Amino acid sequence: MALVSMPKSLNQIIIKPKLKHTGEPLEVKSTVSTTDGPKPAATIAEERSRTNFDIDEMHKFLEGSPEKAEQVLKLYKSLERDPILSTNFEHFDYTKEQERELVAQRIDRMSRYLETEPAAKFNRRLQIMTVVDPSMGVRIAVNLGLFLNCIRGNGTDAQYEYWSKYKESGIIKQMYGCFGMTELGHGSNVAGCETTATFDEETDTFVIDTPTISATKWWIGGAAHSATHTVCYARLIVKGKDYGVKTFVVPLRDANHNLNPGIAIGDIGAKMGRQGIDNGWIQFTDVVIPRFFMLQRWCIVARDGTVTLPPLEQLSYISLLEGRVNMATDSYRIGARYTTIALRYAVGRRQFKAKQSDALETKLLDYNLHQRRLLPYLALTYAAALGTYRLELQHESVLSEMEKGLKENNKQLINQAIVNTKSLFVDSGSMKSSLTWLAADLINEARQSCGGHGYSAYNGFGKTYNDWVVQCTWEGDNNVLAMSAGKTIIKNVQQVLKGKTIQTPTLDFLNDAKQLLAVKNVLKSEQDIEDVSKVRLAVQAVIIKFSASLLELLKANKNKWDLISxxxxxxxxxxxxxxxxxxxxxxLKTISPCSELYAQLSNVLKLYYVSQILIPFTAEFIRLNVLSSDLIEYVNTTLATNLCLAIRPYVIGLTDSFKQPDNITFSLIGKYDGNIYENYLEKVKVLNPPRNFKAPYSAALEAMLNRKSLDERNRFEKSGEAAAALSK
Amino acid sequence: MALVSMPKSLNQIIIKPKLKHTGEPLEVKSTVSTTDGPKPAATIAEERSRTNFDIDEMHKFLEGSPEKAEQVLKLYKSLERDPILSTNFEHFDYTKEQERELVAQRIDRMSRYLETEPAAKFNRRLQIMTVVDPSMGVRIAVNLGLFLNCIRGNGTDAQYEYWSKYKESGIIKQMYGCFGMTELGHGSNVAGCETTATFDEETDTFVIDTPTISATKWWIGGAAHSATHTVCYARLIVKGKDYGVKTFVVPLRDANHNLNPGIAIGDIGAKMGRQGIDNGWIQFTDVVIPRFFMLQRWCIVARDGTVTLPPLEQLSYISLLEGRVNMATDSYRIGARYTTIALRYAVGRRQFKAKQSDALETKLLDYNLHQRRLLPYLALTYAAALGTYRLELQHESVLSEMEKGLKENNKQLINQAIVNTKSLFVDSGSMKSSLTWLAADLINEARQSCGGHGYSAYNGFGKTYNDWVVQCTWEGDNNVLAMSAGKTIIKNVQQVLKGKTIQTPTLDFLNDAKQLLAVKNVLKSEQDIEDVSKVRLAVQAVIIKFSASLLELLKANKNKWDLISxxxxxxxxxxxxxxxxxxxxxxLKTISPCSELYAQLSNVLKLYYVSQILIPFTAEFIRLNVLSSDLIEYVNTTLATNLCLAIRPYVIGLTDSFKQPDNITFSLIGKYDGNIYENYLEKVKVLNPPRNFKAPYSAALEAMLNRKSLDERNRFEKSGEAAAALSK
Incomplete structure (x- = not known):
């Protein structure tokens, strides 16, 4: 096995798998104890020494390439050292105001990297920082992603050049863009926006206006404090005719950061999470902008008010894909963070003795239920690492294909790019929705698995969960995206059944629809379930048969798609x-089948599909005759248990392989050294000095406890004596 | 139908179902619009007018009795008017420090009601206040529930009398108790506690000591700021012998609220939620207490160190039941709050047009998926209302039986009470765990169903979710409780199969084990599923057959209970x-089958069992041959859809029937009047005045945007000119 090689500053991640564990590991003794307590650090060190595969190799496998893996490690090092970007446990005590200020400082800091490093490296930096500061991630992504992608997708090359390069919003300088799409009364249905952009032929301008409360732009990230400009989604009105929703660059603040006239902006205030984002609302009251502030790649309004709508307008939505692809990847990185924390704790923490005579309590992770709760999420995270990197590459490839086609005006290439874009809408829509939901479940289950300590802010779960869950709602509500992806799949199956062939590489598995409709019990023996290609075939068959059964349902119900949502x-x-x-x-086929890496990954893969596909979708597999119902109990009990047991000894190595340093896992009970209790108590004391044992409001409490008797407080008015006097 | 009668202050709850809806409803016009926006208030008013049943009657049905229903309404009125206890949207912006101060003020206020109103009424008041201020609820429950129940359960009558009455902790006066059970390294396994209470025969005292870090009392609600005393769970050590964990009253603070010597206390700091609770940690260093501070109902240490352990010690755990019963009921009330909010929004909010030609967008709740997401939770909340009140009554009955038995020293009665207590452990354990999990899911799904607005703090979801989820962990971790309940059920089935008969009324359904083991396809037709008694039989059969199959598994696996967790x-x-x-x-049998109430409830009941039992547990029903697999699609598609459609028109009436006033639903988008957008924008502007359009940190942002060019900031050191000079 190759020796590990890694930046020195990350030395807590370096493990020496071949080094034999010798005797008692070194323990930090910083406090006085009169008896021996539990020794979680020693336990974790011992489990780490069991690792029988090369975690460097595993890390490269997870990241997809040695180059990417190295870049990720270098970025971990850079972020750990950066005075502004590194994490600090006191952040968990920050108020909304403090968090916003920190985020602003970090944006400033990030903008300096943005000016000086290659775009791909900066994007990876942003992706990694997003694991620990998703508010910062979004505040930057709103400008660089949503705002500028909207201009790139909807504006001409010259318009993009002007705003991004000449006005420098591409390096977060001079201007700061926000994304003025959502309205108070209109979310997913962009076409339902009420904001108007009315062309005034006389002055060659557009008048932007918010006609009513429900048209107020709402939730606009960056609007409350940061943004100088917005791309405003508004109905194009020319000569009284409504051409539907188009996009316009509207300046909000002047160079002194004061609001322009006609612009009303407010902070939408406190939220469940992402307190670091200055989400705001915007109302426009007859705001005048020059005609050329309209983004006119696809739709052009001429000087005389003639409106041209070219046929490729659908391409304008391509800019929405980036966010979805990124959120899928976020799911992998956040999954890595929380499986690492929860599994370290599950190994270090002991609870209940198996036998009264046992010296030590049992490790949490040695309980079957604990394995069944956490290991499926570890397996999912491995699968997500691989799948989301593929999605990233697929996205890059579609973008460059499209760019090339447009540059060369190559219609065939453009058409191919459009077909691939449609596939990518399905792929990214189903991945974004499914993985952000699963990641929310993962964080929740990981938190519960850490008992009360999962509820402490300093272990990271609460803040991350609150910051995370909005991913299920924004940039395409998960249910809306999933319904749309599901519809496209059904329609594709319909096409295949009618004899057509699907050309796109990620949906061509539907081309087997005719053959697979007839198959029964693809999985009918215990051996079948050990065979990944059979299981893949089974999932393929379920998707096809499910789609076909829904086509039947549709036919019987007057094509009401809503009924099968x-x-x-x-x-x-x-x-x-x-x-x-x-x-x-x-x-997996790229790994030598004789290696320890292969053996580990093969178990992880099996646990992934057993726990995340076969078990949760059992009813579909049975109903559609793809899995024999005799196997339900075997899959759910014996097989799931055995796979967990196979993975169990290697969980420390398998999570170390994510190589997230303590600066990123950012959790007192999840640190690499496993010294759970000392790390935790020590930091809690620093953050909440015990010297302050009386609260600022203590006087009120003390007054309550020391209050006089009820009779005395009632001036003895209700006493027998009073009654005697009053009754005379 | 009877005319509604309700306290006037709750007039937003009064509906006049028989009043025909005439034309355009009155609309608040407090802002200028130049076009017509959506009119959610009008929509909700229209839907409210469809209500074809008496919501007063429904409310009484849900609360279980007319008297209880009336008491609840009176308490709603009292709380709405109380200057300290009423809710205020600015609370959603409170920092941890502000929230704790508010909670302290509210505890003071509540203590005045405690002094003057009957216990049952006060408990109901506490239960209702807990819906909107769970931190306050717990801070009081820690003293009145955990602390005093522990003294009542483990102390003698005289000891209880002394601390509760004479020292007035029963009215939160003089002293404030906390519950010193959990340790940093020891949660669910109380028997694993490391804190010691060593008897010193010489001075007739106990010495309480925290020997090591992991023995630090952790998570102790009230310890950080409030508590003057704790019941400390500690190992009783007498003459070097360890008698296991017993309970001791230990004073923490003196009458001036200063820490006693030997007591170290700290704040555990920020948490995911429940910021209003002053959870703390406690370390005891050789703290001396008099021998009689030990609670000695069951275990007595005599002057000479003789230890007596009477046989009924198991009864000391009875005091843990109250919390679990209350948490089950909390699930009902929190479910009522969030289904009310989400369904009002789902009716008022419109999104996407069904046809381009439609004047209005479609209401969210007219989509099949939206119905399928929310209506199952409405049905669950109805079921939980009824079931949790039954559990409350069952708990009261067991307590009074036990009290009577002990008072009369009636061994038969005591034995009967013990048997019933065991049943109650199963019932409350499975109800607490299942319902707190389901309520967490409910809040989450309700939030997601409100899109972005669900993420705003002012709509209540985020804070409630964060406050809520700890219910899944504390006072019996859900998984631990559920495993234990599951084990008892399996053991009971085993007993029945061996020929024994179960006596307790809530577990005697297992007595049919022998007959039901043989049944097949209890549900084999569409008609069967419409028949509630058949479905109940099916669930009974599933539980029995499931248990029997697990007994087989156990036999095959050397009785390893862990493997079937x-x-x-x-x-x-x-x-x-x-x-x-x-x-x-x-x-339901108590309602006239001809009434509209019955018709509604019958649909709700069916939707409950279809969506919450048959669908989620399909794999078990199929595997155990209780449901015919031909029916899977019918149940999941046709039946679930039709039941949702049947309930759909009445959702406003069905949620109004919970009668939670705006002061309790406490959500800008969920108000009774349905004027979603105006309510929301108006309050957001009050709470975040738009006048403050520059953030306190704006200077940093502006400096970033107005920064000089990279070359200039680099003093032109990297310019061509510099290169020329440097290369000479």
């Missing part, structure tokens, strides 16, 4: 899993 | 549903 969501989830499973299967 | 949890969930289903079926 819950099923469309299920289908989208299955499609996400098919994508992950296919990727995992393919990637 | 996930299944024990499933079994516990099914047991909770059986309890709810049985209660609902019984209660």
């Amino acid at each position: 819950p099923q469309r969501v299920q289908l989208s989830k299955l499609r996400c899993h098919y994508y992950l499973l296919e990727t995992f299967e393919d990637r | 996930p299944q024990r949890v499933q079994l516990s969930k099914l047991r909770c549903h059986y309890y709810l289903l049985e209660t609902f079926e019984d209660r």
Whole structure:
């Protein structure tokens, strides 16, 4: 096995797998104890020494390439050292105001890297910082992603050049853009926006106006404090005719950061999470902008008010894909963070003795239920690592194909890019929705698995969960995305059944629809379930048969797509899993089957599909005759248990392989050294000095406890004596 | 139908179902609009007018009795008017420090009601206040519930009398008790506590000591700021012998609220939620207490160190039941709050047009998926209302039986009470765990169903979710409780199969084990599923057959209970549903089958068992041959859809029937008047005045945007000119 090689500053991640564990590990003794307590650090060190595979190799496998793996490590090092970007446990005590200020400082700091490092490296930096400061991640992504992507997708090259380069918003300088799409009364249905942009032929301008409360732009990240400009989604009105929703660059603040006239902006205030984002609302009252502030790649309003709508307008939505692809990847990195924390704790923490005579309590992770709660999420995170990197590459490839086609005006290439874009809408929609939901479940289960300590702010779960869950709602509500992905799958199956062939590489698995409709019990023996290609075939068959059964239902119900919406969501989830499973299967083939790495990954893959596909979707597999119902109990009990047991000894190595340093896992009970209790108590004392044992409000409490008797406080008016006097 | 009669102050709850809706409803016009926006208030008013049943009657049905229903309404009125206890949207912006101060003020206020109103009324008041201020609820419950119940359960009558009455902790006066059970390294396993209480025969005292870090009392609610005393769980050591964990009253602070010597206390700091609770840690260093501070109902240490351990010690755990019963009821009230908010929004909010030609967008709740997401939770909340009140009554009955038995020293009665207590452990354990989990899911799904607005702090979801989820962990971790309940069920089935008969009324449904083991396809037709008694039989059969199959597994696996832990949890969930289903079926029989109320409740009941039992547990029903697999699609698609459609028109009436006033639903988008957008924008502007359009940290942002060019900041050191000079 190769020797590990890694930046020195990350030395807590370096393990020496071949080094034999010798005797008692070194323990920090910083406090006085009169008896021996539990020794979680020693336990974790011992489990770490069991690692029988090369975690460097595993890390490269997870990140997808040695180059990417190295870049990620270098960025971990850079972020750990940066005085502004590094994490600090006191942040968990920050108020909304403090968090926003910190985020602003970090944006400033990030903008300096943005000016000086290659775009790909900066994007990876942003992705990694997003694991620990998602508010910062979004505040930057709103400008660089949503705002500038909208201009790139909807504006001409010259318009993009002007705003991004000449006005420097591409390096967060001079101007700061926000994304003025959502309205108070209108979310997912962009076409329902009420804001108007009315062309005034006389002055060659547009008048932007918010006609009513429900048209107020709402939730706009960056609007409350940061943004100087917005891309405003508004109905184009020319000569009294409504051309639907187009996009306009509208300046909000002047160079002194004062609000322009006609602009009303407010902070939407406190939220469940992402307190660091200055989400705001915007109302426009007859705000005048020059005609050329309209983004006119696809739709052009001429000087005389003639409106041209070219045929490729659908391409304008391509800019929405980036956010979805990124959120899928976020799910992998956040999954890595929380499985690492929860599994370290599960190894270090002991609870209940198996036998009264045992010296030590049992480790949490030696309980079957604890394994069944956490290991499926570890397996999912492995699958997500591989699948989301494939999605990233797929996205890059579609973008460059499209760019090339447009640059060369190559219609064939453009058409191919459009077909691939449609596939990417399904892939990214089903991946974003399924994985952000699963990541929310993962964080929640990981938190519960740490008992009360999972509820402490300093272990990270609460803040991350609160910051995370909005990913299920924004940039395409998960249910809306999933319904849409499900519909496309059903329609594709319909096409295949009619004899057509699907050309896109990520949906061509539906081309087997005719053959697979007839198959029964793809999985009919215990051996079948050990065979990943059979299981993939089974998932493929379920997706196809499910779609076909829904086509029947549609026919019987006058084509009412709404009636099968819950099923469309299920289908989208299955499609996400098919994508992950296919990727995992393919990637595993690149590893030597004799290696320890292969053995580990093979178990992880099996646990992934058993726990995340076969068990949760049992009803579909049975109903559609793809899994024999005799196997339900075997899959759910024996097989799931055995796979967990196979992975169990290596969890420390398997989570170390994510290589997230303490600066990123950012959790007192999840640190690399495993010294759970000392790390935790020590920091809690620093953050909440015990010297302050009386609260600022103590006087009120003390007054309550020392209050006089009820009779005395009633001036003895209700006493017998009073009654005697009053009754005379 | 009877005319509604209700306290006037709650007039937003009064609806006049028989009043025909005439034309355009009155609309508040407090802002200028130049076009017509959506009119959610009008929509909700229209839907409210569809209500075809008496919501007063429904409310009484839900609360269980007319007297209880009236008491609840009176308490709503009292709390709405109380200057300290009423809710205020600015609370959603409170910092941890502000929240703690508010909670302290409210405890003071509540203590005045405690002094003057009957215990039952005060407990109901506390239960209702807990819906909007769970931190306050717990801070009081720690003293009155955990601390005093522990003294009542473990102390002698005289000891209870002394601390509760003479020292007035029963009215939160003079002293404030906390519950010193959990340790940093020891949660659910109380027997694993490391704190010691060593008897010193010479001075007739106990010495309380925290020997090591992991023995630090942790998570102790009230310890950080409030508590003057704790009941400390510590190992009784007499003459070097360890008698296991017993309970001791230990004073923490003196009458001036200063820490006693030997006591170290700290604040555990920020948490995911419940910031209003002053959870703390405690370390005892050789703290001396008089011998009689030990609670000695069951275990007595005599002057000479003789230890007596009477046989009924198990009864000391009875005091833990109250918290679990209350948490089950909390699940009902929190479910009522969030289904009310989410369903009002789902009716008022419109999104996407069905046809381009439609004047209005479609209401969210007219989408099949939206119905399928929310209506199952409405049905669950109805079931939980009935089931948790039954559990409350069952708990009261066991307590009074036990009290009577002990008072009369009636061994038969005591034995009967012990048997019933064991049942109650199963019932409350499975109800607490299942319902707190389901309530967490409910709040989450309700939030997601409100899109972005669900994420705003001012709509209540985030804070409630964060406050709520610790219910899944504390006072019996849900998984531990569920495993234990599952185990008891399996053991009971084993007993029945061996020929014994179960005597307790809530577990005697297992007595049919022998007959039901043989049944097949209890549900084999669409008609069967419409028949609640058949469905109940099916659930009964599933529980029994499941248990029997697990007994087989145990036999095959050397009786390793650990191996079937996930299944024990499933079994516990099914047991909770059986309890709810049985209660609902019984209660429905008390309603005239010709009434509109019956028709509504009958649909709600069916949707409850279809969506919460048959669908989620399909795999078990199929595997155990209780449901015919031909029916899976019918149940999941046709039936679930039709039941949702049947309930859909009445959701406003069905949620109004909970009668929670705006002061309790406490959500800008969930108000009774349905004027979603105006209520929301108006309050957001009050709480975050738009006048402050520059953030306190604006200077930093502006400096970033107005920074000089990179070359200039680099003093042109990297310019060509510099290169030329440097290369000479």
